[in-house]
Amino acid sequence: xxxxxxxxxxxxxxxxxxxxxxxxxxxxxxxxxxxxxxxxxxxxxxxxxxxxxxxxxxxxxxxxxxxxxxxxxxxxxxxxxxxxxxxxxxxxxxxxxxxxxxxxxxxxxxxxxxxxxxxxxxxxxxxxxxxxxxxxxxxxxxx
Amino acid sequence: xxxxxxxxxxxxxxxxxxxxxxxxxxxxxxxxxxxxxxxxxxxxxxxxxxxxxxxxxxxxxxxxxxxxxxxxxxxxxxxxxxxxxxxxxxxxxxxxxxxxxxxxxxxxxxxxxxxxxxxxxxxxxxxxxxxxxxxxxxxxxxxxxxxxxxxxxxxxxxxxxxxxxxxxxxxxxxxxxxxxxxxxxxxxxxxxxxxxxxxxxxxxxxxxxxxxxxxxxxxxxxxxxxxxxxxxxxxxxxxxxxxxxxxxxxxxxxxxxxxxxxxxxxxxxxxxxxxxxxxxxxxxxxxxxxxxxxxxxxxxxxxxxxxxxxxxxxxxxxxxxxxxxxxxxxxxxxxxxxxxxxxxxxxxxxxxxxxxxxxxxxxxxxxxxxxxxxxxxxxxxxxxxxxxxxxxxxxxxxxxxxxxxxxxxxxxxxxxxxxxxxxxxxxxxxxx
Numbered sequence: 139x140x141x142x143x144x145x146x147x148x149x150x151x152x153x154x155x156x157x158x159x160x161x162x163x164x165x166x167x168x169x170x171x172x173x174x175x176x177x178x179x180x181x182x183x184x185x186x187x188x189x190x191x192x193x194x195x196x197x198x199x200x201x202x203x204x205x206x207x208x209x210x211x212x213x214x215x216x217x218x219x220x221x222x223x224x225x226x227x228x229x230x231x232x233x234x235x236x237x238x239x240x241x242x243x244x245x246x247x248x249x250x251x252x253x254x255x256x257x258x259x260x261x262x263x264x265x266x267x268x269x270x271x272x273x274x275x276x277x278x279x280x281x
Numbered sequence: 282x283x284x285x286x287x288x289x290x291x292x293x294x295x296x297x298x299x300x301x302x303x304x305x306x307x308x309x310x311x312x313x314x315x316x317x318x319x320x321x322x323x324x325x326x327x328x329x330x331x332x333x334x335x336x337x338x339x340x341x342x343x344x345x346x347x348x349x350x351x352x353x354x355x356x357x358x359x360x361x362x363x364x365x366x367x368x369x370x371x372x373x374x375x376x377x378x379x380x381x382x383x384x385x386x387x388x389x390x391x392x393x394x395x396x397x398x399x400x401x402x403x404x405x406x407x408x409x410x411x412x413x414x415x416x417x418x419x420x421x422x423x424x425x426x427x428x429x430x431x432x433x434x435x436x437x438x439x440x441x442x443x444x445x446x447x448x449x450x451x452x453x454x455x456x457x458x459x460x461x462x463x464x465x466x467x468x469x470x471x472x473x474x475x476x477x478x479x480x481x482x483x484x485x486x487x488x489x490x491x492x493x494x495x496x497x498x499x500x501x502x503x504x505x506x507x508x509x510x511x512x513x514x515x516x517x518x519x520x521x522x523x524x525x526x527x528x529x530x531x532x533x534x535x536x537x538x539x540x541x542x543x544x545x546x547x548x549x550x551x552x553x554x555x556x557x558x559x560x561x562x563x564x565x566x567x568x569x570x571x572x573x574x575x576x577x578x579x580x581x582x583x584x585x586x587x588x589x590x591x592x593x594x595x596x597x598x599x600x601x602x603x604x605x606x607x608x609x610x611x612x613x614x615x616x617x618x619x620x621x622x623x624x625x626x627x628x629x630x631x632x633x634x635x636x637x638x639x640x641x642x643x644x645x646x647x648x649x650x651x652x653x654x655x656x657x658x659x660x661x662x663x664x665x666x667x668x669x670x671x672x673x674x675x676x677x678x679x680x681x682x683x684x685x686x687x688x689x690x691x692x693x694x695x696x697x698x699x700x701x702x703x704x705x706x707x708x709x710x711x712x713x
Contacts, residue, residue: 148693149693202694204658
């Protein structure tokens with residue numbers, strides 16, 4: 139039930155984000171969502187793309203340190219409280235969220251929340267029990 | 282001007298050579314009687330009978346820093362431990378530090394050569410010596426201390442660091458001699474000005490500065506900042522600590538105390554003497570040390586040697602300022618740093634052969650070391666906190682091995698310049 143997120147190590151140097159984006163462009167990769175976490179010296183770019191394996195190879199070829207991580211993409215209603223409801227559910231189950239970011243879904247009235255948790259499998263079961271919609275790799279590719 | 286040991290410092294060269302030869306023979310006898318290590322070393326090198334002339338020393342085997350490490354801790358001691366009254370150690374790699382021991386006689390020798398050094402620089406009984414070299418296992422602090430006591434000066438054992446307090450006490454006690462690393466002398470002057478104290482108005486007239494390389498330009502800057510004469514001191518803990526050689530105010534090289542530390546300058550490739558005045562590696566034989574006498578110790582420091590009478594009248598030979606190293610050792614704030622020490626730490630933390638680069642800079646007179654580590658896929662994580670923990674761990678481990686504060690910066694792979702497929706390990710931006 140997980141999807142593959144690509145993450146990239148970026149030094150805080152002018153032009154590096156652009157170079158990463160350029161590598162994806164040249165490989166014809168479409169970015170669905172991204173988040174950039176940064177510190178004073180470096181940042182980690184996290185990407186949800188239509189074809190993760192190809193994106194991974196394209197970035198590696200350009201010399202970026204790249205990793206694949208399994209994350210959950212969950213649909214939430216695009217209204218006040220949509221995210222809060224989801225997080226309340228996870229907190230109730232004592233599931234610790236490492237990080238989270240979101241993007242507007244293409245399905246009318248829905249947003250997609252990307253969750254990085256320690257145990258994605260267990261988290262997925264919790265979500266399914268509450269009848270949340272978890273997006274698959276195919277769903278992401280078709281967005 | 283005070284001269285501590287007129288007889289030795291002004292000895293006729295021929296008489297000095299006789300003294301040295303006698304002492305070398307005495308040393309070989311001493312080593313044969315007391316040192317398992319040297320008995321083996323001399324036998325396996327096939328060295329023959331006692332040298333007839335000083336040149337014959339070239340046929341005797343060298344001693345290297347690795348010999349000290351390999352026989353950690355006391356393998357090179359020639360006396361039982363109960364006769365050793367002081368033990369120092371330098372930072373090691375993750376393996377063994379270099380240990381040196383002193384008998385009462387060695388401490389007396391150290392006091393003697395350091396008193397000579399202070400006097401050569403122009404210090405005398407009655408001077409107030411602000412000793413800002415580190416006290417502790419590092420030999421700098423105590424070496425200067427013993428010399429100042431011997432000379433009859435008033436020594437303030439303030440050690441390094443705590444700059445504001447340092448400047449206050451210096452000002453309040455009326456220090457006339459400052460002993461520290463050159464970079465710290467400059468840093469102190471800047472701090473003093475920030476505190477509203479003009480260092481030029483202080484009674485300090487002499488700076489005895491060493492334990493790291495410094496340029497003529499830095500000397501001018503320090504002299505200007507303090508309105509004092511800044512002179513170079515040379516030493517290394519394996520030989521005794523500070524007090525091996527000292528520059529006099531004529532600034533014509535450093536007088537080496539060759540009656541007790543026999544100097545040779547060799548071609549590091551062939552091991553033979555280079556002609557006088559040419560650059561080579563300084564090799565020192567300790568002629569009268571008791572606890573750890575060293576035969577032909579390879580210092581790794583590149584100098585030239587000249588004889589002849591100095592404008593100050595002394596006949597002691599002079600070595601140049603250290604012009605470089607035969608290995609990749611760096612000296613940062615008086616601390617010896619080998620890139621291999623850092624590599625070993627990274628290897629342990631990362632579990633793989635690391636790509637790294639050392640950036641050495643001088644910021645406001647103080648040396649700084651930044652360790653740049655490439656983040657390869659083995660250590661990359663999508664979680665910031667994992668990377669930050671890695672950064673902290675590397676910093677902590679390196680600092681504990683080196684005894685020096687460092688900055689660690691994670692950088693992208695292949696961002697470190699590689700020449701001929703091998704990355705350039707060290708970028709030293711301090712002016713030479």
